[in-house]
Amino acid sequence: MTRVLVAPDKFKGSLTAAEVAEAVIRGLARAVPGLHVRALPVADGGDGTLAAAAAAGFVRVPVTATGPTGEPVETAFGRRADVAVVEMADVSGLSRLPAGQQAPLTATSRGTGELIGAALADGAHRVVVGIGGSACTDGGAGMLQALGARLLDGQGREIGPGGQALQHLARVDLGQVHPSVAGAEIVVACDVDNPLTGPAGAAAVYGPQKGADEAQVALLDRNLARFADEIAVATGRDVRYAPGAGAAGGVGFAAMAVLGATLRPGIDxxxxxxxFEAQVRNADLVIVGEGSLDPQTLRGKAPVGVARMARHAGAAVVAVCGRNTLGKEQLRGAGIDAAYALADLEPDADRSMTHAAELLERLAGELAVGHLSTPGRR
Incomplete structure (x- = not known):
């Protein structure tokens, strides 16, 4: 009997990765009763990272932390043995902005630091931080403050939250950084190679997505440069131009410069x-997925990462998605045999999103006809 592993990412704005997997499995089960099928929702370090970790056996540890605009939010980190998983999007992300109101100058990464600190206090020795979906452009200043760093103005007072406040920074004191940081391995899931500052930096490239206008982008870039100058004085090294320093509004920079973090591609x-290597070992068919299969997918996003490892294990790979703009050759180059899109069943994009689960069940039935009527590759 063909053995199927359903390993999708989320359909952003519509279904979580777990919900996608559940809908696909319902459709497969209806089309092929008794099919041997398992779900393993995945994420690439952004929204859904914590949920994917929980589905793989990590235990959620609840934490009340500071949201991007200072309000308390109920969040969590994942814990398994001595490894913790922190999802920046769930505490300092765009989805946590009250009423969706963007705050490009004042949004803070403090809550992310609080989660890292809570994981360290809980005994974690390895902390994996997914930094996609950030709402802030503060260079990771808030994260460092939460972990004990003192960012002081000319009068020796702590500066306020957000990238705007960095214009008042005169000195960085790292003498009280959380003692467990030095003995921990901190790994950041990061899929961009932007530096902290300059025309390809955090403010210039991602600031507008977080609500910054042209003048605010210029201000934030100057302030991030000031922050990098003072961090270099405090640490004796300057990593502002390191690939990934500009990730998540500069959290990548602070993580590398002060926390000694390493950056790795999120899906890997x-x-x-x-x-995943062990999970896919006995699968004949792996079903990947995300909301949109497009050229961005080919730049190392979840479906391609999953497909690469599935192919290495000898499994066939097909994709489900909301829409697909990739040609057959592009799909094959990414290791995907075929793609099934909700748009093929429902051309109305709004209805496709609101009825995604129902449509996915139907799509899975079509997939079953095309790919489960013959034996697997093994």
Whole structure:
């Protein structure tokens, strides 16, 4: 009997990765009763990272932390043995902005630091931080403050939250950084190679997505440069131009410069955490997925990472998605045999999103006819 592993990412704005997997499995089960099928939702370090970790056996540890605009939010980190998983999007992300109101100058990464600190206090020795979906452009200043760093103005007072406040920074004191940081391995899931500052930096490239206008982008870039100058004085090294320093509004920079973090591609890191190599070992068919299969997918996003490892294990790979703009050759180059899109069943995009689960069940039935009527590759 063909053995199927359903390992999708989320359909953003519509279904979580777990919900996608559940809908696909319902459709497969209806089309092929008794099919041997398992679900392993995945994520690439952004929204859904914590949920994917929980589905793979990590235990959620609840934490009340500071949201991007200072309000308390109920969040969690994942814990398994001595490894913790922190999802920046769930505490300092765009989805946590009250009423969706963007705060490009004042949004803070403090809550992310609080989660890292809570994981360290809980005994974690390895902390994996997914930094996609950030709402802030503060260079990771808030994260460092939460972990004990003192960011002081000319009068020796702590500066306020957000990238705007960095204009008042006169000195960085790292003498009180959380003592467990030095003995921990901190790994950041990061899929961009932007530097902290300059025309390809955090403010210039991602600031507008977080609500910054042209003048605010210029201000934030100057302030991030000031922050990098003071961090270099405090640490004796300057990593502002390191690939990934500009990730998540500069959290990548602070993590490398002060926390000693290493950066790894998000999907590779998450697949390691999920022990995907072992999970896929006996699969004949792997079903990947995300909301949109497009050229961005080919730049190392979840479906391609999963497909690469599935192919290495000898499994066939097909994709489900909301829409697909990739040609057959592009799909084959990414290791995907075929793609099934909700748009093929429902051309109305709004209805496709609101009825995604129902449509996915139907799509899975079509997939079953095309790919489960013959034996697997093994």
């Amino acid at each position: 890191l998450m697949l390691d955490l999920l022990d």
